[in-house]
Amino acid sequence: DTGVSQDPRHKITKRGQNVTFRCDPISEHNRLYWYRQTLGQGPEFLTYFQNEAQLEKSRLLSDRFSAERPKGSFSTLEIQRTEQGDSAMYLCASSLHIRDTQYFGPGTRLTVL
Amino acid sequence: DAKTTQPPSMDCAEGRAANLPCNHSTISGNEYVYWYRQIHSQGPQYIIHGLKNNETNEMASLIITEDRKSSTLILPHATLRDTAVYYCIVRSTMNRDDKIIFGKGTRLHILP
Numbered sequence: 001d002t003g004v005s006q007d008p009r010h011k012i013t014k015r016g017q018n019v020t021f022r023c024d025p026i027s028e029h030n031r032l033y034w035y036r037q038t039l040g041q042g043p044e045f046l047t048y049f050q051n052e053a054q055l056e057k058s059r060l061l062s063d064r065f066s067a068e069r070p071k072g073s074f075s076t077l078e079i080q081r082t083e084q085g086d087s088a089m090y091l092c093a094s095s096l097h098i099r100d101t102q103y104f105g106p107g108t109r110l111t112v113l
Numbered sequence: 114d115a116k117t118t119q120p121p122s123m124d125c126a127e128g129r130a131a132n133l134p135c136n137h138s139t140i141s142g143n144e145y146v147y148w149y150r151q152i153h154s155q156g157p158q159y160i161i162h163g164l165k166n167n168e169t170n171e172m173a174s175l176i177i178t179e180d181r182k183s184s185t186l187i188l189p190h191a192t193l194r195d196t197a198v199y200y201c202i203v204r205s206t207m208n209r210d211d212k213i214i215f216g217k218g219t220r221l222h223i224l225p
Contacts, residue, residue, distance in 0.1 A: 002156075002158070002159075004156075031211075033212065033213075035213075040217075041217065042198075042200060042215030042216055042217055042218060043157065043213070043215050044215070045212040045213065045214070048212060056210065056212070089154075091156050091157070093156075093157075093213075095211075098211055099204065099205070099206055099211045101147075101159055101162065102159070102213060103159060104149075104156035104157045104158070104159075105156050106155055106156050107154075107155070107156045109154070
């Protein structure tokens with residue numbers, strides 16, 4: 001257990017539905033990252049936050065995706081109008097400062113039917 | 114693209130040392146070598162990192178060649194629980210951009 005928690009661990013939804021995932025980073029960690037991992041591939045970067053500021057978004061993060069970290073603590077990742085191609089493991093990581101070691105949570109596995 | 118090259122898979126007998134190679138021939142002087150592993154259906158787990166010198170912790174040892182173009186992660190006494198995908202990553206100490214770029218890693222099978 002790294003101290004990064006994610007909820008839910010598994011989510012099954014129907015195409016077209018909206019889903020929201022939550023990540024709680026290690027306490028006092030300023031930076032929070034979201035990654036996505038599809039079967040057989042390594043994790044791919046989606047976005048990251050420094051405190052409450054979202055500093056970078058990948059091209060993978062289409063306009064159906066939105067992430068927030070309103071108080072600089074937990075973060076949410078919302079996917080609107082889910083598609084089957086959104087089926088993946090969504091991973092959250094946190095680090096104390098820039099360029100510090102990133103610690104990952106257990107992930108949320110999304111299945112879109 | 115990932116800046117590292119790793120074999121896609123390796124086998125190791127339980128109780129023996131597992132030596133996982135990584136090639137990072139284009140590494141620059143300000144880039145660290147990091148290793149993570151991912152056990153099936155779990156998030157990546159940090160193992161170890163280093164810049165120039167060899168490093169050891171309770172999980173593993175990291176041996177970096179003098180020219181820094183390659184490294185080896187050593188699990189001294191592999192157990193069945195070490196079966197996982199191992200990722201070798203290079204990360205800059207200078208860039209504002211500190212996202213991790215993962216490759217496909219090495220799938221390590223520990224054989225009983």
